[in-house]
Amino acid sequence: MTLPPTISDFERAAADALEPGPRAYYFGGAGAELTLRDNPEAWGRIAIRPRVLVDVSACDPRTTVLGREHPHPIFVAPTAFHRLAHGDGEEATARGAAAAQALYCLSSLATSNPVAVAQAAPGGRRWFQLYVFRDRAVSDALLAAAVEHGYEAIVVTVDLPVWGVRERELRSGYAIDAAQLAPHLYPGDLALTDVGTLIDPSLTWADVERFAAGSRLPVLVKGVLTGRDAVLAAEHGAAGVVVSNHGGRQLDTVRSGADALPEVVEAAGDRLDVLVDGGIRRGTDVLKALALGARAVMVGRPVVWGLAVGGEDGVRAVLDLLRAEFEVALALAGVPRAADLDGAAVEPAPWAGGVPFRA
Numbered sequence: 178m179t180l181p182p183t184i185s186d187f188e189r190a191a192a193d194a195l196e197p198g199p200r201a202y203y204f205g206g207a208g209a210e211l212t213l214r215d216n217p218e219a220w221g222r223i224a225i226r227p228r229v230l231v232d233v234s235a236c237d238p239r240t241t242v243l244g245r246e247h248p249h250p251i252f253v254a255p256t257a258f259h260r261l262a263h264g265d266g267e268e269a270t271a272r273g274a275a276a277a278q279a280l281y282c283l284s285s286l287a288t289s290n291p292v293a294v295a296q297a298a299p300g301g302r303r304w305f306q307l308y309v310f311r312d313r314a315v316s317d318a319l320l321a322a323a324v325e326h327g328y329e330a331i332v333v334t335v336d337l338p339v340w341g342v343r344e345r346e347l348r349s350g351y352a353i354d355a356a357q358l359a360p361h362l363y364p365g366d367l368a369l370t371d372v373g374t375l376i377d378p379s380l381t382w383a384d385v386e387r388f389a390a391g392s393r394l395p396v397l398v399k400g401v402l403t404g405r406d407a408v409l410a411a412e413h414g415a416a417g418v419v420v421s422n423h424g425g426r427q428l429d430t431v432r433s434g435a436d437a438l439p440e441v442v443e444a445a446g447d448r449l450d451v452l453v454d455g456g457i458r459r460g461t462d463v464l465k466a467l468a469l470g471a472r473a474v475m476v477g478r479p480v481v482w483g484l485a486v487g488g489e490d491g492v493r494a495v496l497d498l499l500r501a502e503f504e505v506a507l508a509l510a511g512v513p514r515a516a517d518l519d520g521a522a523v524e525p526a527p528w529a530g531g532v533p534f535r536a
Contacts, residue, residue, distance in 0.1 A: 178487060178490075180487050180490065180491060181486065181494075183498065184458050184459070184479050184482075184495060184498060184499070187479060187482040187483055187486055187494075187495055188478075188479070188482050190482070190485075190486045191203075191262075191481070191482035191485040191486050194485045194486055195261075195262065195485055197349060197351075198349045198350075198351025198369075199258075199261040199262060199351070201345040201346050201348070201349040201351065202261065202345075202346055202351065202369055203256075203261075203478065203481050203482075203485075204345070204478075205343050205344070205346055205426070206343065206345075206424065206425035206429065207342055207343055207425060207426050207427055207429040208341075208342055208344070208428075208429030208430070209429055210425065210429065211425075211430050212422055212425035212428075212429050212430060212431055212432075213424070213425030213426070213429075215425070215433050215456075216422070216424065216425050216433050216434065216455040216456030217456035217457075217462075218433075218456070219433035219434070219436050219455075219456060220435050220457070220458075220459075220461070220462040220465055220466075221526070221529070222435070222525065222526050222529035223435065223465045223469075223524070223525065223526055224523065224524050224525065224526040224527065225461065225464065225465065225468075225506070225522060225523055226510075226521065226523060226524055227509060227510045227511050228510070228511030228512070230511075231511040231512075232513070233507070233508035233509075233511065235513065236504045236508050236514075237513060237514045237515060237516070238250065238500065238504055238507065238515045239515060240467070240472055240473055240515055240516065241472065241516075242417070242450050242452070243330060243395050243416055243417060243450055245329065247280060247302070247473065248278045249278065249279070249500050249503065249515075250463060250466075250467060250471075250472065250473035250474060250503075251279055251463060251473070251474060251476060251496060251499050251500055251503065252279060252281075252282060252304075252452070252473050252474065252475045252476070253270065253274045253279055253280065253282060253475070253476060253477075253480050253492075253496070254282060254454045254475035254477035254480070255282045255285075255306030255332065255334070255399075255477075256284055256477045256478070256480070256481055257284045257287065257372075258286060258287070258288050258353060258359070259287065259288055259289075259481070259484060260288035260289075261288070261353065261358075262481050262484045262485040263484045263488050265488055266287075266288045266289050267284075267287045267288060267289040267293075267294050267297075268289055268293060268294060268297035268298070269484060269488045269489040270480065270484055270489075270492050271294045271295075271297050271301055271303065272298045272489045272492075273480075273483070273484070273489040273490065273491070273492025273493040273496070274301055274493075274496065275298040275300055275301030275302075276493040277492070277493045277496035277497050277500065279302075279496045280301075280302040280303065280304060280329075280473075281294075281298070281301055281302070281303045281304075282303070282304040282306050282332055282475065283303060283304070283305050283306060283323075283328075284306050285307055285308040285310075285316070285319055286308065286362065286372065287359070288358040290319070290361055291305055291319060291322040291323045291326055292326055295326040295327055295328070296326075299327075302329065303327065303329065304328055304329055304330040304331070304397075305320070305323035305328040305330075305331055305332065306331075306332040306333075306334055306399065307320060307331050307332065307333050307334070307388075308337070308375075308376050309333070309377045309380050309384065310362075310375050310376055310377060311374075311375060311376065313377070315361065315362065319361070320392070323394075324392070324393055324394060328394065329394065329395075330395045330397060330416070330417075331388065331392055331394050331395070331396050331397070332396075332397045332398075332419065333385060333388060333396060333397070334399045334400055334423075335380065335385070335398055335399065335401075336399070336400030336422070336423050336427050336428075337373065337400075337423065337427060338376070338377075338378040338380065339373055339376075339378055340370060340371075340372065340373025341423070341426055341427035342429075343370070343426060346369050346370050347370060349369075350368070351369050352366045352367060352368045353366070353368075353369060353372075354366055355367040362375060382409055382413045383413075385410070385413045385415060386413040386414050389413065389415055389416075390414055395416035395417070396414065396415050396416060397415060397416060397417040397418060397419055397450075397452070398410045398415045398417075398419070399418070399419035399421050400419070400422075401418040401419065401420055401421070401437075402420065402421075402422060402431060402432055402441070403437070403444075404440045404441055404443060404445075405444070406418075406441075407441045407444040407445045407449060408445075410445075410449060411445065411448040411449050415449060416449065416450065417449050417451065417452065417472075418441065418445065418449055418451055418452070419452045419475060420434045420437050420438050420441050420451060420452070420454070420471070421434060421454045421455055421475075422434065422437075422455055424454070424477055424478065425455070433456060434453045434455035434456065434466075435453070435455070435462075435465070435466070435469075438451070438453050438466065438469045438470065438471060439470065442469060442470030442471070443470075451470060451471050451472060452471055452472055452473045452474065452475055453471045453474055453475070454474065454475035454476070454477060457475075457476050457479075458479065460500070460501070460502025460503035460504070460505060460506045461502070461503075461506045462474070463499065463502075463503040463506070464503060464507065464510060464512075464518065464522070465523050467515055467518040468518040468521075468522040469520065469523065470520075476495075476496070476499065479495050479499070480495055480496070482495065483495035483496075503515075510522055
């Protein structure tokens with residue numbers, strides 16, 4: 178099949194391909210969806226300050242995260258229930274990510290399990306995203322499987338103690354067939370709005386510290402939006418944080434990842450590796466994130482759009498588009514090595530009310 182040529186075309190095609198219930202789940206956000214809309218817009222409020230007459234005949238997009246080198250900084254964010262988008266589910270996502278040399282972070286709320294996903298893409302790089310369920314035995318079993326099957330890190334999501342008010346999902350009334358799609362989570366039908374009841378709302382920093390101390394893998398904390406929480410993550414043994422508002426799906430009217438990133442990076446200092454997600458749609462967004470101090474970005478919705486439209490090939494195409502755009506942005510910004518990006522490459526955009534361009 179002929180795949181769409183741009184990320185925005187994938188978005189439109191996915192909206193047409195998905196059934197109403199899954200479409201509401203994948204495209205919706207919390208409340209009035211102000212944060213959902215602001216996530217991509219926030220990257221547009223940042224301007225790039227290009228340098229010229231720089232040798233950009235060979236660009237190097239590599240980055241280092243948790244002490245390990247990656248061929249580029251575009252990672253696949255954890256997103257749930259991929260078989261709602263495509264029958265091959267997370268296995269197809271893992272294969273597409275591996276083909277694009279992108280690290281894949283598998284969600285606890287997957288329609289597959291860590292073992293099957295590892296076997297589907299044995300050459301792929303992967304992390305495991307952990308929700309701490311009320312039934313701790315479920316979380317423990319998922320974590321043990323990830324540790325034993327080549328997952329390189331554990332990403333503990335901490336911004337979902339309860340399910341956000343997601344009006345599109347409420348209106349759809351859609352229920353997943355959990356017995357078929359995710360039997361490791363729940364034995365029967367489960368409304369999407371009830372998934373949050375499976376997750377333990379009593380999670381604290383003490384739990385994070387126990388995970389970090391007891392795990393054979395480095396632990397990242399996903400859902401950090403303030404410098405104070407970055408400091409606490411470091412104090413409780415985390416190796417990194419993901420600046421994230423859960424794709425605008427949890428608490429509406431919080432800051433975007435782009436707006437929260439500088440504060441978190443400053444607070445983290447050299448104690449934590451910082452990643453960011455939320456609204457990454459273009460290679461220029463990736464450049465801006467790294468210039469503001471992120472080690473890598475995590476991409477969620479666009480990967481699901483690729484999966485819905487083209488399965489494994491669609492996932493790879495989306496990731497390859499972002500990587501190609503990022504390498505073009507490096508060249509045109511006059512910073513051929515991604516590792517050399519810093520705050521001098523960006524500034525608040527004048528068209529968005531920022532400071533004037535400097536001489």
